[in-house]
Amino acid sequence: MSKDIAVLGVGMHPWGKWGRNFVDYGVHAARAALADAGVDWRQIQFVSGAATIRNGYPGQVAGATFAQALGWQGAQVNTSYAACASGSQALAAARSKILSGECEVALVVGADTTPKGFLKPQAGERPDDPDWVRFRLGITNPTYFALYARRRMAMYGDTVEDFAKVKVKNAAHGSANPNARYRKQFTAEDVAASAMVADPLRLMDICATSDGGAALIVSSLKFAKKFGKAKAPRIAAISTVTPSYPSAIIEMPDLATDSAVCGDPQAFRAALPRRAYEEAGLGPKDVDVAEVYDLSTALELDWIEDLQLCKRGQAAALLRKGATIVGGRIPVNPSGGLACFGEAVPAQALAQVCELSWQMRGQSGARQVKGARVGITANQGLFGHGSSVIVKAA
């Protein structure tokens, strides 16, 4: 039996710093997805919300919050929290319900309202919490991005000019995306002139935090066919594996890696797409387009290698050849990525799936990857969470 489910409709609330309640963005995105699918709200049998932890109780029970805002209609409900991978886990919950036959059509939705500046820990003196300790020592999120970036420079000879090229490419992609927050095109000189945040990364190498919302209407293939949407894009894999011990890369918010005295060091990021490929029965050679979690410009290059779109250490060469731009051999982040969106945590993994669905339907306009049949996402967050989703054309 196929483990695929159909994406009947997708919708987003544009990313920005709107300062409104996160529920507004989620409802907007859900209604857009329902309209896109041609599905009535009362047909939805399962509401799967991705939680936001910065918006009080309503954010922590996001599934119910959105269901109430859309009008209680007796659907089953779920809320998932998995940091940046919350959206993918909410999607995985919907897929399980559908594949087990418990429901035919589901709404998956995530939205966030974010504070200004660095993401910071909860208040109080909490030396037992590594997240508190690292901030006490001045180790912010961009610190980790910078450590990875500097490591690439030392290991593979990447340069700050390469990192700037990622920003220039993503800005060009995002300029054609009405849902992107930053739609201005930038030059390498603009990036070089922006303030240094965490050497070698400058302000324009690092993603912002944003408000936004994204939603999907997903169903069984049987429902899709009956509904006249047999050609809807399909979710072919959802990988949400944990790291494997001993994890070798220093990860937010940790102060140290695992110790590798008892086994070979393992790479978490690379494990995420590996599982997705296995699940879909597809490989890196089948991929036409990728949406990856570019928390920093340099991290996009790490992801390209983790997705096995090139050999380890070769991503900058791929970039320099123009292969990762729309029109190139393997376009990466045609949406503009986090560089143009900024991160709206519980919505971000779903936004990646929205983009790939539009790509599979050939509806991405100026940022369309011609003939795209298979797309993959990659995403990672705090505390061992991450995801990789494969979307394919029917």
Next chain:
Amino acid sequence: MVTHTTFHVDPAGSNALAEESSVRHHLLPGWFTLDGETPHLLGSRCTECGSYYFPKLAGFCRNPDCASEKFEEVPLSRTGKLWSYTDACYQPPEPFVAADPFVPFAIAAVELGKEKMVVLGPVVAGISAKSLKVGMKMELALEPLADGKLTWKWKPA
């Protein structure tokens, strides 16, 4: 080096008094030793499988093939190889306490050979990313943060 002079000199010239004042002023009691020029981070070692942990771990060994709940406190290697580094050029948010005005500082990730793990820490004052290089030998030092609280830092060996 700031390490020694700041924390082991006091008007009475008594080493015991200096030690006491260090304890009072240090950030994370039990996370590192206070022995002047040769401090160590304090970690845990699983008595069953030998895996190391920093910060110290109580409870359950995280090796999936080890069910041990017994750990011994061990001083970690005080030197290692620089895995990567950065300069923090923007003032971090609270609970970081910044000097006024904020002074950028470096942060290092150092690979410990025996423990086969990478440990983060700020770099001592006066050393910026410009004087660091991946692979160089680093050693542990003690130095206060801007609010006078003593912590571990890395410095080129």
